[in-house]
Amino acid sequence: MSNKKQKMDPRVMRTRQLLRDALVELIDERGYEKITVQDITERATLNRATFYLHYSDKLDLLYQSTKEILNDLLNNLNVTFEDKVEFDFSKDADEPHDTFMHLFEQISLNSKLYKVFLTEKDIPYFFSGLKKIIIDFISNGINFTQPDDKKLTVPRELAVRYFAAAFLEVIVWWLENDMPYSPKFMATQLMRITVKGPYLEHPFGK
Structure with a gap:
């Protein structure tokens, strides 16, 4: 995970962070089941095409975010x-x-x-x-x-x-x-x- 992060383009990291932050905010406000990819991209001020460059759907975003955070904890x-x-x-x-x-x-x-x-x-x-x-x-x-x-x-x-x-x-x-x-x-x-x-x-x- 750490090597992956070092090689990742800073713009890609920023995009993924924006999408993850939007996901967390929206889950907090509405609950996971009630939000859509459109809601996430609007909150992150990104378009849907950008979202799909990184994730297949909102479940993929949730899963990858979960894995990244837990790996960060483990590595630290x-x-x-x-x-x-x-x-x-x-x-x-x-x-x-x-x-x-x-x-x-x-x-x-x-x-x-x-x-x-x-x-x-x-x-x-x-x-x-x-x-x-x-x-x-x-x-x-x-x-x-x-x-x-x-x-x-x-x-x-x-x-x-x-x-x-x-x-x-x-x-x-x-x-x-x-x-x-x-x-x-x-x-x-x-x-x-x-x-x-x-x-x-x-x-x-x-």
Whole structure:
């Protein structure tokens, strides 16, 4: 994907961006089923012939936009947990690891698209695609911090799914509330609650 982007004509990139932005705005206003290619081209101030140079129909535009955004997120989660071996999760939970930062920064760059695509009922595969990325993200983190299954309190796959569901719900909440906190704040809080839990002191006794 990154090589493709480097070789793509800037005018083509701009055209595709205009069409994607128009799609997101119109889905937000009317819902996917109620919009047409004509609506999209008018909003993007392009003609239909230009649209069909890039996409076969509105579903193709939706699918390609979904794939591009999820690939961008995946490519930007490029600092693995192993790349920062000096990071001590037991001591540094108040300073987010780079991977947590990259997650929220990338989502914030395309916040309207994420918000619309995650809440639009006709785009379930966007949620599924993001869920898979988050599951892999969580799995890599747990595998790095504790590779020994015997030292986990629950089965590894259960823990991965639990945290992935929580991450997704937090991301949706953040977007639906128009990102009241910065990406760094969100990354810090999510990492803190993942590593330390929500309590300053154990509420059920020592």
